[in-house]
Amino acid sequence: MLKIFPDSSSIADYVSAMLVAKIQAKPDAVLGLATGGTMEPIYAKFVAAARHTELDVSRLTSFNLDEYIGLSADHPKSYAAYMQEHLFRHLAFDAARLHLPDGLAQDLNAHCRSYSGKLQSAGGIDLQLLGVGGNGHIGFNEPGTAFDCPCHVVELAEQTRIDNSRFFAEGKIVPVSAITMGMAEIMQAREIVLVATGEAKARIVAEWYQGGITEAIPFTVLKRHPAATIIVDAAAASLLPEEATQQRLVANG
Numbered sequence: 001m002l003k004i005f006p007d008s009s010s011i012a013d014y015v016s017a018m019l020v021a022k023i024q025a026k027p028d029a030v031l032g033l034a035t036g037g038t039m040e041p042i043y044a045k046f047v048a049a050a051r052h053t054e055l056d057v058s059r060l061t062s063f064n065l066d067e068y069i070g071l072s073a074d075h076p077k078s079y080a081a082y083m084q085e086h087l088f089r090h091l092a093f094d095a096a097r098l099h100l101p102d103g104l105a106q107d108l109n110a111h112c113r114s115y116s117g118k119l120q121s122a123g124g125i126d127l128q129l130l131g132v133g134g135n136g137h138i139g140f141n142e143p144g145t146a147f148d149c150p151c152h153v154v155e156l157a158e159q160t161r162i163d164n165s166r167f168f169a170e171g172k173i174v175p176v177s178a179i180t181m182g183m184a185e186i187m188q189a190r191e192i193v194l195v196a197t198g199e200a201k202a203r204i205v206a207e208w209y210q211g212g213i214t215e216a217i218p219f220t221v222l223k224r225h226p227a228a229t230i231i232v233d234a235a236a237a238s239l240l241p242e243e244a245t246q247q248r249l250v251a252n253g
């Protein structure tokens with residue numbers, strides 16, 4: 001399902017309300033979490049809404065999608081630090097239930113197997129939040145990743161490293177590799193919400209909409225998921241064919 005909103009702020013309202021409702025209905029839900037610029041306004045609104053509604057988040061379990069290899073959890077550019085800054089430190093989560101891959105694991109492949117195992121033992125993901133890379137990656141599953149791939153080590157695509165250099169100070173090198181939850185685990189989530197905002201995502205959103213399902217654009221696998229919602233703002237929808245935009249805007253009132 002495709003939903004088009006005017007801007008990232010209205011998307012953040014919608015997704016944070018959806019998260020609150022989900023957690024109220026199932027306080028011990030398992031969430032799959034993403035990082036990145038797209039998620040920042042969503043986490044900010046969610047924190048405010050959770051405080052406002054006195055939401056109990058202490059029984060939630062979460063699994064983050066990915067982490068850079070070589071960055072410790074307290075490195076300011078690690079995804080562990082991002083999650084602390086934008087979400088975890090603001091609410092009374094149970095830290096023991098918050099999972100991220102360990103970018104400093106000695107045996108990376110064994111760590112990936114253990115991360116997948118923990119996810120399975122937790123019963124899989126109830127709700128997976130996703131952003132999308134300009135090249136169509138989800139998590140750090142870069143173009144060409146097999147759809148049945150579990151959690152694995154990935155060499156980041158050049159475009160991903162260029163896109164993410166905006167988060168690193170000038171002259172600092174963006175890590176070359178990462179651990180990512182696999183396409184298989186993402187697709188096992190019972191519900192998926194992918195958010196794409198801004199003009200930089202317009203081309204990939206149009207390719208997703210118009211094309212078939214292909215490993216060359218990992219994002220397209222979501223067409224196979226029975227409960228995936230793709231939420232875009234007007235800028236990310238700007239290259240969609242007009243009939244798609246008209247239809248969806250009407251559908252969303």
Ligand code: F6R
Pocket residue numbers: 033034035036037038039065066130131132133134137138139140
């Ligand atoms: C982040 C992640 C990535 C991002 C994607 C979009 O945990 O898994 O797939 O969602 O790179 O990043 P932004 O939101 O910064 O454009």
